[in-house]
Amino acid sequence: MKLIVNIHCLGGFREVGRNGVLVESSKNVLLDYGLKVENAGKPKHPNREVDALFVAHGHLDHLGLAPAIYRQYKCPVYVTGPTLDLSNLLLRDSLKIAKLKGMPRHYSATDIVNLHKGEKRIHYGDEIKVGRKVKVDVWDAGHMPGSCMFVVKTRGKKILYTSDFKIKSTRLVNGARFDAKNIDVVLMETTYSSRNHPPRKKTEKELFQDVKNTIDKGGIALLPSFAIRAPELLMVLNDFGADFPVYLDGMAKSATDIFLRHPKFLRKPKALKAATEKVIPLFSQEERNNALKEPCAIVTTGGCMEGGPIIHYIKKLYSDSNSSLIMTGFQIPGTAGRYLVDTNRFVHDNMDLKLKMRMSQYDMSAHAGRDELIKFVKKINPKKVLCMHGEYCKKFATELNSRFELDAMAPKNGDVIKI
Numbered sequence: 001m002k003l004i005v006n007i008h009c010l011g012g013f014r015e016v017g018r019n020g021v022l023v024e025s026s027k028n029v030l031l032d033y034g035l036k037v038e039n040a041g042k043p044k045h046p047n048r049e050v051d052a053l054f055v056a057h058g059h060l061d062h063l064g065l066a067p068a069i070y071r072q073y074k075c076p077v078y079v080t081g082p083t084l085d086l087s088n089l090l091l092r093d094s095l096k097i098a099k100l101k102g103m104p105r106h107y108s109a110t111d112i113v114n115l116h117k118g119e120k121r122i123h124y125g126d127e128i129k130v131g132r133k134v135k136v137d138v139w140d141a142g143h144m145p146g147s148c149m150f151v152v153k154t155r156g157k158k159i160l161y162t163s164d165f166k167i168k169s170t171r172l173v174n175g176a177r178f179d180a181k182n183i184d185v186v187l188m189e190t191t192y193s194s195r196n197h198p199p200r201k202k203t204e205k206e207l208f209q210d211v212k213n214t215i216d217k218g219g220i221a222l223l224p225s226f227a228i229r230a231p232e233l234l235m236v237l238n239d240f241g242a243d244f245p246v247y248l249d250g251m252a253k254s255a256t257d258i259f260l261r262h263p264k265f266l267r268k269p270k271a272l273k274a275a276t277e278k279v280i281p282l283f284s285q286e287e288r289n290n291a292l293k294e295p296c297a298i299v300t301t302g303g304c305m306e307g308g309p310i311i312h313y314i315k316k317l318y319s320d321s322n323s324s325l326i327m328t329g330f331q332i333p334g335t336a337g338r339y340l341v342d343t344n345r346f347v348h349d350n351m352d353l354k355l356k357m358r359m360s361q362y363d364m365s366a367h368a369g370r371d372e373l374i375k376f377v378k379k380i381n382p383k384k385v386l387c388m389h390g391e392y393c394k395k396f397a398t399e400l401n402s403r404f405e406l407d408a409m410a411p412k413n414g415d416v417i418k419i
């Protein structure tokens with residue numbers, strides 16, 4: 001009898017967010033179990049035993065529901081060092097935001113503490129055994145410090161789960177490193193299947209110039225950032241020779257500290273260290289208001305302008321046409337940041353502010369662009385590609401089928417693929 005492997009598509013299929021994939025064979029391996037950040041939406045429930053959870057990286061759409069999984073299954077949860085530290089930071093923050101906004105809370109603070117008991121550290125190049133017959137390889141995904149791709153090896157099949165990945169190096173991390181041999185199935189993120197990113201160096205240069213011009217005019221350059229993007233922004237400002245004060249605020253401070261604790265996962269740890277040494281951290285409202293007295297750059301959370309010190313700064317600066325709001329993160333639909341980009345109005349709580357400060361956006365994505373995705377498929381040369389984590393999964397699968405000799409598809413949440 002031929003033994004079958006079932007791939008359960010639990011979440012992140014034909015959508016972005018709440019990733020979850022269960023590979024079912026003699027042991028059941030869960031790859032990511034995240035949250036839809038904007039509405040706390042969950043992936044489908046595994047509905048069977050889970051023997052191990054592998055978390056690809058420290059983003060909530062990949063690990064946001066790990067505490068709930070651990071509470072139910074008490075299975076080992078495999079993470080790299082940076083992911084472990086970030087999970088603590090992000091899960092606590094997510095709980096706080098859910099409480100504040102009246103969104104469903106799927107776990108408690110105690111569940112976060114308990115999760116850490118089940119967390120096991122992994123490193124790039126590891127081969128982890130789940131039971132006697134299932135093995136999981138850990139590769140560098142190049143998406144952020146500590147990010148992984150996983151290859152589940154079971155019943156003579158090799159299933160590669162890319163999670164989020166990037167092949168080109170950034171200032172912060174090296175690009176993905178992978179061994180392309182004999183992969184049967186790839187579950188691949190396709191966030192940017194429809195377009196390429198502009199050259200990074202050019203983007204960084206333009207961003208720096210934008211900050212510099214603002215400061216030369218006597219304004220404040222406000223850089224809202226996801227906590228995890230902030231260290232890269234600090235490096236850009238420092239590497240291009242910032243000769244003005246650079247402040248760091250909000251959860252971005254903790255994320256930067258976490259990355260500095262894991263230099264092996266950084267491309268240029270010394271450059272990040274040098275950048276942070278010149279940065280002035282802000283903690284109190286008084287310090288924030290003092291910082292605004294002179295032209296400067298402020299890197300602060302939150303990236304989508306839904307919370308964090310950024311709200312305070314926008315309230316103070318929105319009518320100042322000399323100041324700039326310089327965005328680098330993807331503005332998730334339904335957030336205050338997205339509404340601001342679309343309408344030029346900042347609507348939050350009981351505020352509705354028409355912005356006079358200048359707004360600009362730069363693409364500093366940590367995801368593979370369209371050409372990188374195609375190159376990746378060509379290099380791996382798998383038998384089957386399951387497109388996920390994207391808005392155009394179906395279209396991209398059709399394109400892959402016409403370009404390559406393989407079977408590409410775009411399953412839906414709840415589908416089970418038998419191999």
Ligand SMILES: [Zn+2]
Pocket residue numbers: 057059143164
């Ligand atoms: Zn991610």
